[in-house]
Amino acid sequence: MPAPPDAVGTPAARPAAAPRAATGHQAPLVVARGLTKRFGSSTVVDGVDLEVRRGEVFGFLGPNGAGKTTVMRMIACVSPVTAGHLSVLGMDPGRHGPAIRARIGVVPQEDNLDTELTVWDNLLIYGRYFGLPVAVIRERAEELLSFARLDDRRDSRVDPLSGGMKRRLTIARSLVNRPELVLLDEPTTGLDPQARHLLWERLYQLKREGVTLVVTTHYMDEAEQLCDRLVIMDEGRIVDEGSPRALIDRHSTREVVELRFRLREEQQDAVPRLDHLGARLEPLADRILVYADDGDATAAAVADRGVRPESVLVRRSSLEDVFLHLTGRSLDE
Amino acid sequence: MSEAPGPRRGAGEAGEPSAGTAVRGDAWGTGGAGGAPPSPGHGAGAATGAWALPAQAVRALPMLRVTEREARVWARTWPTSLLTGVLTPVLFLGAMGVGLGGLVDDNRGTVDGVDYLSFVAPGLLAATALQAAAGDALWPVMTGLKWVKTFHAAAATPLTPAQVYGGYLAWIAARLLLTSTLFTAVAAVLGGVPSWWGASAPLAATLGGLAFAAPLAAYAAGQESDLPFSLVMRVAVIPMFLFSGTFFPVDQLPAGLEPVARVAPLWHAVELARGATTGAIAPAAVAGHTAFLLALLVAGCWWGGRAFRARIAP
Numbered sequence: 333m334p335a336p337p338d339a340v341g342t343p344a345a346r347p348a349a350a351p352r353a354a355t356g357h358q359a360p361l362v363v364a365r366g367l368t369k370r371f372g373s374s375t376v377v378d379g380v381d382l383e384v385r386r387g388e389v390f391g392f393l394g395p396n397g398a399g400k401t402t403v404m405r406m407i408a409c410v411s412p413v414t415a416g417h418l419s420v421l422g423m424d425p426g427r428h429g430p431a432i433r434a435r436i437g438v439v440p441q442e443d444n445l446d447t448e449l450t451v452w453d454n455l456l457i458y459g460r461y462f463g464l465p466v467a468v469i470r471e472r473a474e475e476l477l478s479f480a481r482l483d484d485r486r487d488s489r490v491d492p493l494s495g496g497m498k499r500r501l502t503i504a505r506s507l508v509n510r511p512e513l514v515l516l517d518e519p520t521t522g523l524d525p526q527a528r529h530l531l532w533e534r535l536y537q538l539k540r541e542g543v544t545l546v547v548t549t550h551y552m553d554e555a556e557q558l559c560d561r562l563v564i565m566d567e568g569r570i571v572d573e574g575s576p577r578a579l580i581d582r583h584s585t586r587e588v589v590e591l592r593f594r595l596r597e598e599q600q601d602a603v604p605r606l607d608h609l610g611a612r613l614e615p616l617a618d619r620i621l622v623y624a625d626d627g628d629a630t631a632a633a634v635a636d637r638g639v640r641p642e643s644v645l646v647r648r649s650s651l652e653d654v655f656l657h658l659t660g661r662s663l664d665e
Numbered sequence: 666m667s668e669a670p671g672p673r674r675g676a677g678e679a680g681e682p683s684a685g686t687a688v689r690g691d692a693w694g695t696g697g698a699g700g701a702p703p704s705p706g707h708g709a710g711a712a713t714g715a716w717a718l719p720a721q722a723v724r725a726l727p728m729l730r731v732t733e734r735e736a737r738v739w740a741r742t743w744p745t746s747l748l749t750g751v752l753t754p755v756l757f758l759g760a761m762g763v764g765l766g767g768l769v770d771d772n773r774g775t776v777d778g779v780d781y782l783s784f785v786a787p788g789l790l791a792a793t794a795l796q797a798a799a800g801d802a803l804w805p806v807m808t809g810l811k812w813v814k815t816f817h818a819a820a821a822t823p824l825t826p827a828q829v830y831g832g833y834l835a836w837i838a839a840r841l842l843l844t845s846t847l848f849t850a851v852a853a854v855l856g857g858v859p860s861w862w863g864a865s866a867p868l869a870a871t872l873g874g875l876a877f878a879a880p881l882a883a884y885a886a887g888q889e890s891d892l893p894f895s896l897v898m899r900v901a902v903i904p905m906f907l908f909s910g911t912f913f914p915v916d917q918l919p920a921g922l923e924p925v926a927r928v929a930p931l932w933h934a935v936e937l938a939r940g941a942t943t944g945a946i947a948p949a950a951v952a953g954h955t956a957f958l959l960a961l962l963v964a965g966c967w968w969g970g971r972a973f974r975a976r977i978a979p
Contacts, residue, residue: 371979408821410978430823438821444814448738457734461822463727509822 359422360385361513361544362407366416369402376402378568379416384513384546389539391562392548393555393651395661399568400548401441404517407546408438421512434462437506437514441521441548443498445490451477451501452486459508472508479534480504496527500534513544520554532557552651564655571658576651583657584649585611587627591620591634591641602639609633614656623653731819731832732839739840750844754793755851761785761912762857777914779859779943786857787938788911790848791870794841795931798874799902801837802881803894809833810886810976817977826977827970830882834969837878838871845870852942860944869941873934876958879965886972905931910939933957 362384369377377399384390392400405411407420409429418425420432446454455476459469477483480500490498499519506514519535520528535558539545549555555562556576563573572579589610593599603615610624620641624630627646634644656662719736723729739746766781776784809816809829816829824832845867852858858866885894908918909931915923926932933954940946940954 410821412978430825433821434823440814440817440821442814444818446734446815446818447813448815453737457737458818458822460723460730460733461819461824463724463730463823 358386361421362390362546363419364403364407364416365418367403367406367413367418368415369399369406369411370414376568377406380563380565380568380570382563382570382573384544385561386512386544387539387542388560389535389545389547389558391555391559392546392565393550393552393559393562393655394548394565395550397567398565400565401517403565404515404546404548408436408515409433434509435512437509437511439499439502439506439514439516439519441517443502445498445501445505447490450487450489451482451493454490454501455505455508458505462509464509469508472510476504476507479507479537481530481534494527496523496530499523499527499531503531503534507538511543513546514538516545516547518548518550520549520551528554552655555651562651564651564658566655566659566661572654579651579654580649582654584653585623586625586649587623587630588647588649588653589622589624589627589630589634590643590645590647591622591639592618592643592645593620594642598641602641605637605639606634609637612657616662621653621656623649727824728828728832729835730824731829732835734815734819735833735836736839747844747847750797750840751847751851754789754848757789757793758782758786758848758852758855758857761789762852763855778945782855782857783859783943784939785912786852786855787863787866787870787942788909788935790845790852790866790942791873791934791938792906792909792911792931793848794845794870794874795877795934796902796906797844798837798841798878799881799898801840802878803885803897804891806833806882806885807888807891807894810973811889816973820977826973829977830886830969830973831966834875834879834882834966837882838875841871841874842867849942858942860942862940862944863942866938866941869934869937872955872958872962873930873937876934876961876965877930879962879969881965883965883969883972886969886976905929910935930958930961 360383362382364380364382367377367380367382368375380399380403382390392398392403394400402411406413406418406425409420409425409432412426421435423432425432446457449457452473455473456466456469459472460466464472477486480497480503482497482501482504485493485497490501493501503514503516503519516535520531523531532554535545535547545558547554547558549558559576561573561575562579564571564579572583574582591599591602593602599615599620602620603613606613606620606622610622610630612623614621614623622630622634631644631646634641652662719729719733723733762782762785766785769776769781775781806816816826816833819829820826849858849863849867853863881897884897888894908922909915909926909929911931915926915932918926936946937951937954937958940951
C-alpha cells in the first residue's frame with residue numbers, strides 16, 4: 333500500500349539502488365524499539381516502538397508536548413537516545429550521526445533560514461554544509477527554486493518572504509542533498525489555508541517521487557490528508573497506530589452527531605435522556621457527541637426523545653474522534 | 666572527522682533521457698546534466714573563481730564549511746566591515762601615538778626603550794583584536810544558537826555542533842588576522858614598527874584575540890539572553906583594553922593591580938606583539954606568553970565544543 337507503483341525508476345528510488353546492504357528496498361528506514369528520552373527526571377518519550385517504511389508518509393499525531401518533536405530530533409540524529417533501540421537507514425544515530433544526516437532532510441518546527449543571506453544563497457550555503465561542490469548545488473538550486481515556486485524571489489532576502497514562502501524554502505533547502513528520508517516537524521503550523529494547501533500539494537509531489545516523509549502534526553485533517561500510516565502519541569507514548577481509515581474504523585463509528593445547546597443546563601438535562609442512543613455518548617464542555625453508524629437516523633431519534641438542541645450536525649468520524657476516544661481529551665486542549 | 670557521503674545516483678539513472686522530467690524534473694530534476702556529479706572528496710571543478718582555492722581547504726576540513734558561510738556573508742559588505750575594523754584603531758594610533766606620543770616623548774624621551782608611537786602601536790594592535798574578538802564571540806553566537814538558529818540549521822547536516830563552533834572560531838581568526846595585518850601595515854608606514862619582526866605581530870594579536878574568543882563563545886552559548894553581554898564588555902573587555910600594558914607599562918599600575926594585569930590574556934598578547942614590532946624580547950618570554958595563550962585557547966575550545974553540543978543537541 334505505501335509504496336507508490338511508479339516508485340521504481342523514479343529519481344528518489346535511486347538511493348535504494350546504492351550499494352548499502354542495510355537499507356535494501358524492503359528494510360524499514362527507521363526502526364525504534366522501546367525508544368526513550370529523559371531530560372533530568374522527566375520522561376519525554378517513553379518506550380516508543382515504530383517502523384517507517386520506504387516510500388510512505390508516516391505521521392505522528394498528538395497534542396503539543398506529546399513528545400513528537402523529541403522523537404523527530406532523535407531520528408534526525410541531533411538528540412541523543414536515552415534508552416532503547418533506534419536505527420535510521422540501517423545505522424545507529426549514536427555512532428553514525430554525520431553519515432545518517434548526510435542522507436536525510438530536516439524541516440524543523442521553527443524556520444531557521446539564514447536571514448543574512450538571499451533565498452539563493454540559503455540553498456547554496458546549505459548545500460556547502462553537506463560538502464557538495466558549488467556547481468552541483470547550482471544545478472539543484474535551480475530545480476529546487478521552481479519546486480518551491482520561488483523562482484522570482486531568488487535574490488530576495490528571507491525576512492520579507494511570507495510564512496508559506498519561508499516554509500517552502502525550508503523544505504527546498506532540506507532537499508539539497510537529495511535525501512531518502514525527509515523529516516517535517518509541524519510543516520503547516522501557523523500558515524493560512526491557502527498556503528497549507530500549496531504546501532500539501534508540494535509534499536504529495538515529493539511522495540509521488542518516492543521520497544519517504546515523516547511528519548508531525550497536531551492537525552487531524554493534515555494527518556488524514558497526508559499520511560499513509562500514523563501513530564497517535566500522547567504523553568510520550570504511542571497510543572495506537574495504523575492508517576487513518578483503519579484507526580477511525582477501529583475506534584469510532586462511521587458517523588457522529590454533534591449536538592450543541594444554548595444553555596449548559598439544557599445539555600446536562602439532555603445527557604440522561606440520550607442514554608443508550610448510538611454506540612457511544614461523549615459529553616464535552618460545549619457539545620454532546622453521539623457516535624453512530626447512521627447519523628441521520630440517530631439525529632431523528634434525538635428529536636423523538638424530545639431533546640431540542642440549538643444545532644444538530646451529522647458528520648463522518650475523524651481522527652479527532654479517535655484521539656478523543658483514546659485519550660479522553662481533544663487534540664487542541 | 667567524517668566526510669559526508671556524496672549524492673548517490675543509481676546505476677541506470679545517470680544517462681537516462683529526460684523523458685519523465687515533467688514530473689520528476691520538478692523536485693529532483695534529473696534531466697539534462699548527464700553523468701553523475703562528482704562526489705565531495707574527489708570533486709573536479711567544484712568551485713570557480715575566487716572560491717576555488719579555499720574550496721580545496723573546505724573539502725579537507727568540514728568545519729571550514731561554516732567558516733565559508735561567514736566569509737560569504739562578509740564578502741557582501743566587506744568594504745564597510747574592513748574600513749570600520751581598521752579605521753578605528755588607526756584613529757586611535759593617530760591620536761595616542763602621534764598626538765599624545767609627541768608630548769610623552771618631549772617629557773620622557775622613551776617608554777620601555779622606544780618612542781611612544783612604537784610603544785603604543787602593538788598595544789593598540791592586540792587590544793583592538795581582543796575587542797573585536799569579544800564582539801564576535803558574544804552576539805553572533807547568540808544569533809546562531811538562539812535568535813536565528815543558523816547554527817542549529819548547520820548541525821542538521823553532517824556537521825557536528827563542535828565543528829560548527831570550530832568553524833565559527835576559525836572565521837574569527839581569519840578576520841582578526843586580516844584586520845591585524847592591515848593595521849600593522851599602517852602603523853609601519855607611520856613609523857610605529859621599528860623591527861622587521863613586526864611582520865609576525867598580527868599573528869600574536871590574532872592568537873590573543875582567539876584565546877579570549879574561544880572561552881567567551883563557550884560562555885555565550887550557555888546564556889539565555891544577551892543581557893550580561895554588555896556587562897562582560899564593560900567589566901572585562903574595556904578594563905583589559907585600557908590596563909593590560911596597552912597605553913602604558915603595567916609596572917605603572919598600583920602595586921595590587923599589577924599581578925592582575927599579568928594574568929589577563931591581553932597582557933600576554935600585547936607583550937608578544939610588542940616583542941615582535943620592537944624586536945626586543947627574549948625567546949623564553951615568547952615561549953611563555955605563547956604557551957599561556959595556547960593553553961587558554963585549548964581550554965576554551967574544549968569548553969566550546971561541549972557548550973555548543975549542550976545547546977544544539979541536548
